[in-house]
Amino acid sequence: MSGKAVILINLGTPDNPDSAGVRAFLKDFLSDRRVVEVPRPIWWLILNLIILPFRSPKVAKKYQPLWAMGDSPLRLFSQRLVAGIQEKLGQDIAVELAMTYGKPGLVEVIEELEAKGAKEFYFVPLYPQYSATTTAAAMDAVARYFMGRRDIPQWSWLRNYHDEQAYIEALADSVRAHWQTHGQSDRLLMSFHGIPKRNVDLGDPYQQHCQETAESLAKALGLNSDQWLMTYQSRLGKAEWLQPYTDKTVAELAKSGVKSVDVIAPSFAADCLETLEELDTEAAEIFYENGGESFSYIPCLNDSEKHVGFFTDIIKRKLSSH
Ligand SMILES: C=CC1=C(C)c2cc3[nH]c(cc4nc(cc5[nH]c(cc1n2)c(C)c5CCC(=O)O)C(CCC(=O)O)=C4C)c(C)c3C=C
Numbered sequence: 570m571s572g573k574a575v576i577l578i579n580l581g582t583p584d585n586p587d588s589a590g591v592r593a594f595l596k597d598f599l600s601d602r603r604v605v606e607v608p609r610p611i612w613w614l615i616l617n618l619i620i621l622p623f624r625s626p627k628v629a630k631k632y633q634p635l636w637a638m639g640d641s642p643l644r645l646f647s648q649r650l651v652a653g654i655q656e657k658l659g660q661d662i663a664v665e666l667a668m669t670y671g672k673p674g675l676v677e678v679i680e681e682l683e684a685k686g687a688k689e690f691y692f693v694p695l696y697p698q699y700s701a702t703t704t705a706a707a708m709d710a711v712a713r714y715f716m717g718r719r720d721i722p723q724w725s726w727l728r729n730y731h732d733e734q735a736y737i738e739a740l741a742d743s744v745r746a747h748w749q750t751h752g753q754s755d756r757l758l759m760s761f762h763g764i765p766k767r768n769v770d771l772g773d774p775y776q777q778h779c780q781e782t783a784e785s786l787a788k789a790l791g792l793n794s795d796q797w798l799m800t801y802q803s804r805l806g807k808a809e810w811l812q813p814y815t816d817k818t819v820a821e822l823a824k825s826g827v828k829s830v831d832v833i834a835p836s837f838a839a840d841c842l843e844t845l846e847e848l849d850t851e852a853a854e855i856f857y858e859n860g861g862e863s864f865s866y867i868p869c870l871n872d873s874e875k876h877v878g879f880f881t882d883i884i885k886r887k888l889s890s891h
């Protein structure tokens with residue numbers, strides 16, 4: 570190997586779809602100050618007395634049907650994407666997957682790569698849109714690991730890629746392919762993972778990145794403004810998050826007489842609980858309960874050829890430039 574290594578980073582997922590597995594994952598994830606900015610003593614009480622005991626068993630039940638493939642879909646799809654990139658890139662540059670929370674962990678992956686001779690790292694968080702809650706949390710985790718070291722390797726980051734033409738084209742292609750197989754619905758709904766509104770007010774560029782993604786995708790597909798809409802999903806807690814909310818919008822759409830909707834989740838590189846359960850199951854139910862007739866979920870880019878090609882090109886551009 571050339572001494573160059575790429576680590577693709579995703580959020581993380583439980584080891585097992587049971588209460589203990591989900592609890593350990595949520596504890597790790599929701600204790601990160603980048604993710605939850607509520608003052609620590611108050612948050613400690615909420616997390617340990619309410620969220621961990623009550624949410625873990627409930628969420629474990631939602632993960633269980635998704636484990637039919639033998640593991641968490643987030644880990645499986647992310648691993649397949651990484652394998653595809655490694656194959657296309659060749660063996661000269663090592664490519665691995667790591668999670669900010671859970672397995673495979675960032676520290677173990679960095680250590681393994683260094684043991685194999687890696688001297689230069691390119692970190693690629695699988696978040697098209699930058700947010701402090703995701704991208705900066707991954708950056709912190711890497712920096713924390715190297716903090717205790719004297720000899721730190723060369724490293725760089727792909728901060729965001731929502732404005733890369735090839736990423737938008739890959740999304741547009743997946744929508745067109747879906748339309749070819751299933752027909753085009755009355756609306757295209759683009760549902761992004763939400764964050765608290767306060768984070769944006771304090772300077773997180775995530776909302777702007779999501780708006781730019783949605784507008785670019787609509788433009789690439791030639792859609793008029795009345796043919797598509799964007800929403801935010803996965804709200805947690807009582808504070809206001811980015812609006813409009815996906816669940817409410819889906820209900821309103823159905824009530825207003827929209828019969829069919831295509832749904833895409835452009836803030837997720839790989840399918841996971843939030844897309845397969847919250848969108849393709851829960852939001853679909855809300856649509857049907859309110860009179861909708863067809864809720865058609867468009868999968869994430871996962872290990873599709875265009876997605877693999879997009880990352881391979883970005884990596885080549887970065888690592889062959891010097
Ligand atoms: C409390 C806050 C949360 C913030 C802020 C947040 C931001 C955020 N998350 C993703 C991507 C994913 N989130 C996933 C699951 C998930 N997210 C939260 C909370 C916040 N996310 C929780 C509590 C959970 C776990 C499930 C649950 O209890 O409801 C996942 C899926 C993981 C899986 O195992 O499948 C992803 C991916 C982004 C992109 C984002 C901000 C931009």
Ligand SMILES: [Fe+2]
Pocket residue numbers: 762803
């Ligand atoms: Fe999340």
Ligand SMILES: [Fe+2]
Pocket residue numbers: 803842843847
């Ligand atoms: Fe959720």
